[in-house]
Amino acid sequence: MLINLSGKRLPVQTQDPLSWSEDEHIKDFKNFISSYTEQEKNTTNEPTERLICGDDDREELHDVNVNSSLLSRATCHLAITFDDGTLAAGTGFFIAPRKVVTAGHCLYDKEKGYAKQIIVRPGLNRRSNGDIDPPFLGDFAADIRVPEDWEKHNNYNHDWGLITLAKEDLYDRAGKPSLQLWAATDDEIRDKLFTLWGYPNKCDFPNQCLFFSKKPEQIKEITPYIVYSIHDVTHGNSGGPLVLNEDIKVLAICSHTYNDCNDGSGFTRITNNVKSTIENYNWP
Template identity: 30%
Template sequence: MTVGHEGAATTEVSRSLKQLVVKGKSGPIAPPFETVIDRDDRSRILETDLPPWRMICALRMRGPNGAGAIGTGWFIGPKTVATAGHCVFSNYFFGGWASSIEVIPGLLGTGADSDVRPYTSVSSQQFSSVDRWTEAEDADFDIGCIHLSEPKGDEVGWFALAALSPEELIGYLVNVSGYPADRGAGAEQYHSSNRVLRVTERRLFYEVDTYGGQSGAPVWVHEDEGSPPLAVGVHAYGVGGTPSDLGVVANSAPRIIPEVLARLTEWVEQDGGWPGD
């Protein structure tokens, strides 16, 4: 497990954090056929200048051929942003590696040309992923990161990371927040939450509403009422990515397992590490 950081001190506490974010574990899980995942339960976040929302970034990706795409990322260290592997490397979108990505922490869309960027933005041309993703684009390994040249995370904060066991994860209430294309064209942050339904060796499946553009968003839990956000996965897939033999209608994320935690730690250390390391 790593330790998170809320960034620059603020006396204001997000009302959305109190009202929307779920904590702890759920009660008994209803049978899968009673799940209603197609009803949109996402809520827009307007306090994107406050933690934890400011730790979440809108991404503007560009490929070598000029093709553009949108996604979501989140800080895991002062200069390191975690995201889905297909946000940094995709044969479909970019013909390989992205050429540049603009990272915009806490973007607040206004519906006009003057979207609010409370922490400005930073662009990068340095990315990492894992071999199994870049060689085979295996969904279980769809994890990547963006390396920044400046410690923007010192200002906005970063998520703690944990490799929880399947037994610990089952029944947890999870949160997902990111920048979907269908609402605000990737300029508005939306949050949704629900329970974990299934856990496989490398994936986490949950009843949480998402849409394209939210790929790369953090999947996090709060262990109890007073605990900080703890990231346990990287959102990457809609219901089409859920194997039929699981018998659930769910979205999913590659899990943070010990091997993934070690790789994420390695990427943060590559960027200078955490304060006090």
């Protein structure tokens, strides 16, 4: 059964980021991160850092290009501006030429409203020399959708969303990197190892860099809509894919975490209904 979606078409932008030079993308990204970082310093209702449990097992990727791993090219940085002007940084991932999956709260927040602008940049990374590198440039989101249950109730069971791009150019530039949505059964999840990808706030300024969990982890708890694990998760990871180790199968989407190492971080599962809804959604 397909899930009812809410959302909106985003305004047609007067600029085309796919035509920007690399230097223009770097400047735009740094300006965004500077404003975002300043905003976070002045925010009192949310912690700016999340708890890292034990040793930090994440590893940063450098020098991403069209010959790099599919996961590094499919994972996208999201520079988000909400209706109320609030900025947010998140993660998404390609599953088709114009479809980028992310967390619902990256697209809609009951206090901030819907996102009014999102720039999607796959494979964004720091080169070995520390310079920011948008290897495939980036593009604006054209359409965003979340489950009606997320819009109405902000229930983490339904914390997923879909970004549609107007053109296929960005996907083509990145070497056509599609991850596979995996509606796994509970038995298929148990005893397997999983890796998390995304853009946690860990780097020095500009502090959005591509990381993956170097040490794969088993799932700590399985429920019908959410799985919990002890992967280290910080701001910016939201929307990142939790994948079967050394595979492109996405079990769940990074959703929420707690400041307590006794509780696992929450990942919204790709159920059969979620998978069918995302794959069958078509925006002109």
